[in-house]
Amino acid sequence: MPHPDASAFDAAVARQARLTKPAGSLGKLETLACQFAAWQGRAIPSRLRPAITVFAADHGVARSGVSAYPVEVTAEMVKNFVRGGAAISVLAREIDATLEVVDVGVAADFDPAMPIVHAKVRYGSRNLCDEPAMQEQECEQAIEAGRAAARRAIAAGATLLIAGEMGIGNTTPSAALICALSGARPVDVVGRGTGVDDQGMARKRGAVEKALLRARTTDTAAGWLAEVGGLEIAAIAGYYLEAASAGVPALVDGFITAAAALVACGIDIDTRDWLLASHRSRELGHELALTAMGLEPLYDFGLRLGEGSGAALTVPMLQMAIRLHADMATFAEAGVSDRDHE
Numbered sequence: 001m002p003h004p005d006a007s008a009f010d011a012a013v014a015r016q017a018r019l020t021k022p023a024g025s026l027g028k029l030e031t032l033a034c035q036f037a038a039w040q041g042r043a044i045p046s047r048l049r050p051a052i053t054v055f056a057a058d059h060g061v062a063r064s065g066v067s068a069y070p071v072e073v074t075a076e077m078v079k080n081f082v083r084g085g086a087a088i089s090v091l092a093r094e095i096d097a098t099l100e101v102v103d104v105g106v107a108a109d110f111d112p113a114m115p116i117v118h119a120k121v122r123y124g125s126r127n128l129c130d131e132p133a134m135q136e137q138e139c140e141q142a143i144e145a146g147r148a149a150a151r152r153a154i155a156a157g158a159t160l161l162i163a164g165e166m167g168i169g170n171t172t173p174s175a176a177l178i179c180a181l182s183g184a185r186p187v188d189v190v191g192r193g194t195g196v197d198d199q200g201m202a203r204k205r206g207a208v209e210k211a212l213l214r215a216r217t218t219d220t221a222a223g224w225l226a227e228v229g230g231l232e233i234a235a236i237a238g239y240y241l242e243a244a245s246a247g248v249p250a251l252v253d254g255f256i257t258a259a260a261a262l263v264a265c266g267i268d269i270d271t272r273d274w275l276l277a278s279h280r281s282r283e284l285g286h287e288l289a290l291t292a293m294g295l296e297p298l299y300d301f302g303l304r305l306g307e308g309s310g311a312a313l314t315v316p317m318l319q320m321a322i323r324l325h326a327d328m329a330t331f332a333e334a335g336v337s338d339r340d341h342e
């Protein structure tokens with residue numbers, strides 16, 4: 001995997017020091033501009049061209065009372081994405097991002113003419129409590145669907161990749177993966193997802209504990225993904241792996257994408273160098289998962305939607321960071337006196 005360009009980073013840091021502002025006064029915006037400089041391999045990064053890919057799939061475990069919503073919502077929301085009425089549809093238009101929806105495992109048939117990517121591996125993953133969620137070959141097929149989506153986005157000119165997801169029940173496999181890969185306990189990771197009540201929470205924690213116990217001899221990230229993951233989570237892991245291989249940065253959205261990012265980093269630790277976390281999700285174990293990868297969220301608005309929405313919301317801010325870095329005058333250009341040097 002390529003590494004971000006350290007000399008472009010240094011050149012960007014030097015430029016930040018010459019811009020007409022007290023040193024460090026633009027805080028994280030300065031760091032972000034320098035990070036994009038390193039990612040793009042140029043002291044002044046160019047305007048971002050974001051691509052959003054939403055991966056949709058269903059989950060066998062969703063039939064065990066672990067979600068506040070019925071499984072049918074996954075397929076219904078896919079249609080809503082396409083019609084333009086979902087939150088991510090609105091945000092994609094607002095930030096001028098492309099939006100592609102990939103069916104990797106929704107438990108329903110779609111009209112073949114519907115403008116989504118038809119990459120269904122199977123009608124939902126199996127119930128992780130009782131058996132491996134995916135066979136190895138199914139898992140690999142889902143990873144490849146994610147890799148292919150990243151390749152398409154990059155070939156079309158995207159310079160920032162955003163993965164989103166839709167899958168009723170998917171906070172349960174995500175919690176299981178985060179526990180398995182970080183060593184955290186289910187009580188510290190399992191949250192309310194779409195808003196389950198206390199009984200639902202107990203069922204969810206029970207499901208995660210049962211899955212972790214059943215698959216306890218698993219010893220690789222890819223192995224855990226197949227045992228307790230899900231088809232859209234596998235696809236997103238593939239999407240991140242491909243982004244990093246191509247040297248294109250990718251945003252980590254909420255709880256589910258963080259679980260996928262942990263898997264990708266478990267498969268190849270260098271993936272981490274190309275990831276940027278957008279927000280802190282309201283979902284319990286999210287920050288713990290980000291910390292396990294050394295990622296820090298940019299903001300906290302109490303979001304817990306998914307779809308890539310939290311990541312999409314950061315794009316205007318990232319564009320501003322780059323614009324400021326590119327267009328502000330230096331002290332010399334503006335004839336402004338710099339600080340006294342000791």
Ligand SMILES: O=C(O)c1ccc[n+]([C@@H]2O[C@H](COP(=O)([O-])O)[C@@H](O)[C@H]2O)c1
Pocket residue numbers: 066067068069165166167168169170171172192193194195196253254255256281282283286303304305306307
């Ligand atoms: O992004 C998040 O942090 C997030 C937190 C909770 C729920 N979600 C979304 O809600 C769905 C999963 O919730 P659940 O309760 O069905 O497991 C799935 O479609 C996710 O996109 C997303």
Ligand SMILES: Cc1cc2nc[nH]c2cc1C
Pocket residue numbers: 069073077165166167194305306307
């Ligand atoms: C309506 C709805 C929209 C979503 N978008 C992502 N997860 C979702 C879950 C539900 C229930």
